[in-house]
Amino acid sequence: MSEPRLESYLQGRWAVGTQKGSPLVNPATEEVIAWTDTSGLDIGGALEFARVRGGQNLRDLSFKERGKLLGSMREALHGAREALIDSAMLNGGCTRGDAKFDVDGAIGTLAAYAELGESLGDVDVLLDGEGVQLGRSPKFWGQHVYLPRRGVAVLINAFNFPAWGFAEKAACAILAGMPVVTKPASATSHTAHLLTKVLVDANVLPEGVMSLICGAPGELLERLASQDVLAFTGSAVTGRRLRQHPVVVEKSVPVNVEADSLNAAVLGPDAELGSDLMQLFLRDVVTDMTQKTGQKCTAIRRIFVPAATCDGVIEALKERLAEIVVGNPAQKEVRMGPLATQQQLADVKEGTRRLREESEVMFGGADQPVKAVGVAEGTGYFFPITLLKSRDSAKSALVHQHEVFGPVATIVPYDGTADQASELVARGGGSLVSSIFTDDKKFLKQAMMGMAPYNGRLYLGSGKILDHTFGPGTVLPQSTHGGPGRAGGGEELGGIRGVQHFMQRTSLQGYRPLIEKITT
Numbered sequence: 415m416s417e418p419r420l421e422s423y424l425q426g427r428w429a430v431g432t433q434k435g436s437p438l439v440n441p442a443t444e445e446v447i448a449w450t451d452t453s454g455l456d457i458g459g460a461l462e463f464a465r466v467r468g469g470q471n472l473r474d475l476s477f478k479e480r481g482k483l484l485g486s487m488r489e490a491l492h493g494a495r496e497a498l499i500d501s502a503m504l505n506g507g508c509t510r511g512d513a514k515f516d517v518d519g520a521i522g523t524l525a526a527y528a529e530l531g532e533s534l535g536d537v538d539v540l541l542d543g544e545g546v547q548l549g550r551s552p553k554f555w556g557q558h559v560y561l562p563r564r565g566v567a568v569l570i571n572a573f574n575f576p577a578w579g580f581a582e583k584a585a586c587a588i589l590a591g592m593p594v595v596t597k598p599a600s601a602t603s604h605t606a607h608l609l610t611k612v613l614v615d616a617n618v619l620p621e622g623v624m625s626l627i628c629g630a631p632g633e634l635l636e637r638l639a640s641q642d643v644l645a646f647t648g649s650a651v652t653g654r655r656l657r658q659h660p661v662v663v664e665k666s667v668p669v670n671v672e673a674d675s676l677n678a679a680v681l682g683p684d685a686e687l688g689s690d691l692m693q694l695f696l697r698d699v700v701t702d703m704t705q706k707t708g709q710k711c712t713a714i715r716r717i718f719v720p721a722a723t724c725d726g727v728i729e730a731l732k733e734r735l736a737e738i739v740v741g742n743p744a745q746k747e748v749r750m751g752p753l754a755t756q757q758q759l760a761d762v763k764e765g766t767r768r769l770r771e772e773s774e775v776m777f778g779g780a781d782q783p784v785k786a787v788g789v790a791e792g793t794g795y796f797f798p799i800t801l802l803k804s805r806d807s808a809k810s811a812l813v814h815q816h817e818v819f820g821p822v823a824t825i826v827p828y829d830g831t832a833d834q835a836s837e838l839v840a841r842g843g844g845s846l847v848s849s850i851f852t853d854d855k856k857f858l859k860q861a862m863m864g865m866a867p868y869n870g871r872l873y874l875g876s877g878k879i880l881d882h883t884f885g886p887g888t889v890l891p892q893s894t895h896g897g898p899g900r901a902g903g904g905e906e907l908g909g910i911r912g913v914q915h916f917m918q919r920t921s922l923q924g925y926r927p928l929i930e931k932i933t934t
Contacts, residue, residue, distance in 0.1 A: 417437075417446050417447055417448050417449055418448050418449070419435065419448070419449045419450070419451065420438070420448050420449065420450050420603060420604065420607045420628045420629075421607075421628060422452055422455055422625075422626055422627050422628045422629065423610050423611075423614060423624070423625055423626040423628075424455060424456065424457075424459075424460035424463070424625050424626075424627070425456070425459060425460050425463040425622075425625075426463070426467075426621050426622065428614075429455055430451065431450075431451030431452045431453040431454055431455055431629060432451070432453050432454035433451050433453040433454075434449060434451065435449045435450050435451025435452075435453070435629055436449065436450055436451070436600055436601075436629065436630075437449055438450065438505055438600070438601060438602070438603065438604055439505075439601075439755075440504055440505065440507075441505075441506070441507035441751070441752040441753060441754055441755060441756075441794060441795045442507055442741075442742040442743060442744070442751060442752050442786075442788075442789055442793075442794045442795075442796075443742070443789060443793060443794060444756075444793055444794060444795075447504060447505060447604065448505075448604055450600050450603055450628050450629035450630075451629050451630075452627060452628070452629035452630050452631070452632050453630075453632075455627075455632065457627065457631075457632045457633050457634050457637060458633060458637040460595065460625050460627075461566055461568075461595060461634075461637050461638075461639075461642075463622055463625075464566040464593040464594075464595055464622050464623075464625050465564065465565055465566050465593070465639075465641070465642075466622070467593075467621050467622030468566070468593025468620070468621065468622025468623040468624075468625075469562070469564060469565070469566070469591070469592065469593055469622070471593075471620035471621060471622060471623060472562065472588065472591045472592065472593060472620065472623060473538070473562050473591050475538075475591075476534075476535070476536045476537055476538050477531045477534035477535065477536075477537060477538065477540070477589065478531055478532055478534060478535050478536050478537075479531075479536075480531050480588055480589050480591065481527070481528045481529070481530065481531015481532045481534070481589060482528070482531070482532075483588060483618065483619060483620075483623075484524050484525075484527050484528040484531060484585055484588060484589060485524070485525070485528035486616070486618035486619075487524050487613055487618055487619070488521055488524035488525045488528060489618075490612050490613055490616035490618050491517070491520060491521050491524070491577075491609065491612060491613070492521050493612075493616075494608070494609075494612040495517055495518075495521070497608060497612075498513075498517045498577060498605060498608060498609060498612075499513040499514055499517050500513075501604050501605040501608045502516055502517060502576070502577070502605050503743045503744065503751075504604065505602050505603075505604035505605060506573075506574075506576070506602050506605065506754055507707065507743060507751040507752040507753065507754050507794075507795065508706065508743055508751055509743045509748055509749060509750065509751050510743065510746075511705075511749070512705055512706045512707075512743075512751070513743075515578075515705065515706070516575050516576070516577045516578045516605075516706075517577050517578075517605075519575070519577070519578035519581070519582075519888075519889070520577035520578045520580065520581035520582075520609075521581075522891070523578065523581040523582050523585050523891045523907070524581050524585050526585075526891035526892065527585035527586065527589050527891065527913075530589065530909060530910065530913075531589050537934065538591075539559050539560075539561060539932075539933045539934075540559065540560035540561075540910075540913070540914070540917065541557065541558070541559055541560075541933060542558035542559060542560055542914075542919055543558060545557040545926070545929065545930070548923060552926060553925055553926055554923070554924070554925070554926070555923070555924065555925065555926030555929050555930075556921060556922065556923050557921070557922045557929050557930075557933060558919055558920070558921050558922075559919070559920055559921075559922060559933055560590075560913075560914055560917035560918065560919050560920075561917060561918055561920060562590055562591030562592060562916075562917055562918075563590075563591075563592055563641045563642075563643065563916060563917060563918050564641045565592065565639055565640070565641030565642035565643065566592065566593050566594070566595055566642050566643075567583070567584075567587035567590075567592040567593065567594045567595070567642070567643045567645060567916055568594075568595050568597065568634065568638065568642060568643070568644050568645070569583040569584060569587070569594055569595065569596040569597065569645050570597045570631075570644070570645070570646045570647070570648070570656075571583070571596065571597065571598045571599060571606070571647055572599055572647040572648045572711070573598075573599035573601050573602040573709075573754050573755065573758075574602075574706055574709040574710065574711070574754065575647075575706075575710075576598050576599070576602050576603065576604075576605040576606040576609070577605055577606070577609055578889070579598075579647055580596055580598065580606060580609065582889065582891070582895065582906050582907055582912075583596075583645045583647075583906065584596065584624075585891070585912075586906070586907070586912035586913045586915065586916060587643070587645075587916045588619075588623065589913050590913045590914070590915075590916035590917045591916075591917070592643065592916045593622055593623045593624070593625070594623070594624055594625070595625040595626075595627065595634075596610075596624070596625070596626055596627070597627040597631055597634060598626075598628070599648075600628075600629055600630065601754060601755045602754055602755075603628050603629070606626065606628070607626065607628050610624065610626040635656070635659050635661055635662070636661055637661075638661050638662065638665065638667050639665060639667075640665040640666060640667060642667055643667070643668045643669075643670070643915065643916050644656060644662065644667055644668070644669045644670070645669075645670045645906070645915070646669065646670070646671050646672070646902075647671075647672045647673075647711070648673065648674075649673060649674050650673040650674050650900055650901075650902065652673075653671040653673045653902050656669060656671070657669050657671070668915070669904075670896075670904040670905070670906065670915050671896075671902030671903060671904045672711065672846070672895060672896050672897075672901070672902050672904050672906055673711075673900065673901055673902035673904075674711060674817050674819065674900070674901075675711055675712070675715075675817070675842075675844070675845045675846040675847075675897060675900060675901040676715045676716055676813075676814060676815075676817050676842035676843070676845055676900065677702075677712060677713060677714055677715055677716070677842075677845045677846060677847050677848055677849075677886070678714070678715070678716040678717075678718060678838075678839045678842065678845060678848040678849070678865075679695070679698070679699055679702075679714045679716070679717050679718065679848070679849040679851065679886070680718045680835045680839065680848065680849065680850050680851065680852075680861060680865075681695055681717070681718065681719045681720065681723070681727065681851050681852075682720075682850065682851055682852025682853075682854055682857050682858070682861075683720045683722070683723075683830035683852075683854070683857065684852055684853055684854040684857065685723070685851060685852065686723075687723070687726050687727075687730065689877060690877030690878075690880045691851060691852070691853055691875070691876065691877035691880075692727075692730070693877075693880060694851065694875050694876075694877060694879070694880045694883070695851040695875060696727075696730055696731060696734055697734075697885075698714070698849065698851075698875065698885045698886060698887075699714055699717060699731060699823070700731065700734045700735060700738075701885055701887065702714040702823075702885070702886065702887045703735070703799060703801075703821050703822075703823050704735075704738050704749065704750045704799060704821055705887060707750055707751055707752065707753055707754075707797075707820060707821055708818075708819065708820045708821035708822060708823075709753065709754060709758070709819055709820065710887050711846055712846055712847050712886060712887045712888075712889060713823075713887055714823055714849065714886065714887075715813075715817055715818070715822075715823055715824070716813055716814070716823070716824055716826055716838075716839075716842065717823055717824065717825045717826065718825075718826050718827075718828050718835050718838055718839070719825055719826070719827055719828070720827070720828060720829070720830035721827040721828065721829060721830070722830060724803075724825065724827045727825070728776050728801070728803065728825060731776075731777070731801060732776065732777045732801065735777050735778070735799050735801060736777075738750050738799060739787055740784060740785065740786055740787065740796060740798070740799070741785075741786040741787025741788045741789060741796075742786065742787065742788030742789045742794070744788060745787050745788040747787065748787055748788065750799070750821065752786070752794045752795040752796045752797075753795040753796070753797055753820055754795070755795065756795055758795065758819065758820070759795040759796075759797060761818075761819065761820075762797050762818055762819065762820035762822065763780050763797070765816055765817070765818035765819075765820075765822070766779075766780050766800055766802075766818055766820075766822055767780065768812055768816055769802055769812055769813060769816065769818060769822070769824060770802065771812060772804060772805055772806070772809070772810050772811070772812055772813070773802040773803055773804050773805060773810070773813065773824055774802065774803050774805060775800065775801075775802060776801045776802060776803050776825065777799065777800065777801040778798040778799045778800035778801060778821075779798065779800055780797070780798065780800070782798050783798075784796040784797065784798050797820050797821060797822075798821070799821045799822075800821065800822045800823075801822075801823060801824075801825065802822070802823070802824040802825065803824065803825045803826075803827075804824060804825065804826045804827070807826050807827050807828060807838070810826060813826060814838075814841035814842050814843070815843075826838060832857050832860035832861040832864060833860065833864065835861055835864070835865075836860070836861055836863075836864025836865050837864070839864075839865050839868060839869075840864070840865070840867075840868045842868065842900065843868075843899045843900040844868055844869075844897050844898040844899020844900040844901045844903075845868060845869050845870070845897050845900070845901055846869070846870050846871065846895065846896065846897040846901045847869060847870065847871040847872070847873055847886050847887075847897070848865055848868075848869045848871075848872060848873070848886075849872070849873040849874075849875055849886045850862065850865070850872065850873070850874055850875065851875035851876075852875075852876070853876050853877055853878070858874065862874075867898070868897075868898060868899070869897055869898075870894055870895065870896045870897030870898065870901060870905065871886075871893060871894065871895070871897070873885075873886035889907065890907070891907045891908075891909070891912075892907075892908070892909050893907065893908055894906070894907060894908030894911055894912075895907045895908070
């Protein structure tokens with residue numbers, strides 16, 4: 415076995431399992447590049463070491479000082495940016511642009527929370543709103559505060575964003591005063607392993623603050639305690655299993671879930687072909703279908719287009735999609751790579767087959783051969799960009815129930831009213847983000863009111879922001895990332911809101927001058 419074995423970082427040292435483990439592959443060439451294994455590792459001991467040593471080391475610091483730690487993490491990762499990008503291209507099937515999206519997202523998130531820590535200052539108590547007089551006398555006072563929990567933040571990350579997925583959880587937890595144990599998806603853990611090695615070698619974090627489980631989780635869930643926090647990104651099915659785990663239920667372990675989501679894009683009836691508004695819509699839809707090969711939890715899956723303009727929109731999308739070069743990300747001209755794993759390819763094939771039971775193929779389709787640049791025919795986990803159209807918008811059900819986690823989206827014609835658009839969006843059962851593309855204020859207000867209860871975030875696409883927006887698929891640290899229902903019911907990021915998930919809110923009641931003295 416000539417490929418390297420990726421070690422875990424536990425109890426302040428690197429360790430490797432006792433067995434051969436599982437292979438990591440280059441999804442474009444199917445070549446094995448490394449192995450992961452955690453057999454024989456002391457997961458319980460690692461959690462306790464982090465709770466005791468790492469927790470105390472963080473609680474001894476103020477928010478400002480913890481923010482400086484995040485700033486040092488950002489600097490270390492920025493210094494290793496090219497190596498991290500190369501790793502994401504090798505193990506994740508990412509184009510260079512997609513790899514930068516992940517790595518730069520991680521660096522930017524750490525920077526944002528470093529600034530937040532600086533703004534909070536040299537304090538170690540976070541106030542929750544203003545205090546309140548509790549009785550007749552102003553001397554008897556109440557104040558809600560947030561304080562660090564005495565456990566560890568266990569971060570279970572998805573395969574598609576090994577860098578950004580780590581940073582958006584770790585930044586909040588570390589600023590809150592909780593050490594982190596991160597468990598990346600094994601299949602794409604090459605980048606997470608390298609990221610951890612960069613931070614360890616740079617010696618930017620106190621002992622026990624960061625740990626890495628590189629491979630199977632072992633007894634991770636069984637060793638959770640009531641002061642721990644479990645943060646998960648992945649499928650809705652796995653999220654439900656985590657919430658129902660006996661230890662999680664018995665010890666009331668807080669769980670924050672960011673799950674898969676049938677995100678929607680609604681095109682308003684005022685959008686005309688050739689307008690800035692239409693250009694924004696087309697650009698954002700094509701980006702979300704093809705960026706990371708459609709393997710984004712925020713990607714657009716359902717496209718609601720007024721029936722009157724549907725044919726023109728389809729032709730415009732087909733024209734743009736035909737320009738996307740698919741192949742080995744190592745080739746400069748390639749704009750979309752393969753799916754991340756063989757299982758992902760099988761799932762996308764099956765999911766597309768199911769959607770076709772009630773839709774027609776407008777572009778691509780699984781029965782079309784993939785002309786992948788830079789790889790031998792039949793090699794790699796490639797799937798064609800596929801645009802579908804519902805046969806009957808009123809009766810379509812699968813498009814609102816089944817997410818295909820790949821370069822696949824379905825157009826659903828609607829009557830052009832905000833009420834019907836909102837009703838169709840709601841059929842998805844809850845989303846991370848949905849988009850409304852319109853410059854019509856009345857339509858926008860009605861659609862917003864109808865769609866907001868079913869979404870964690872609404873992206874309001876206007877022709878006025880054509881050159882000023884990152885698009886709906888970009889998760890920004892200043893805004894919450896999560897959604898109701900199917901999307902997991904959790905929230906990440908959102909500035910200080912993300913930090914509060916890793917803290918205990920406690921109500922203090924007593925003598926006002928004394929409360930104010932100990933909380934400032």
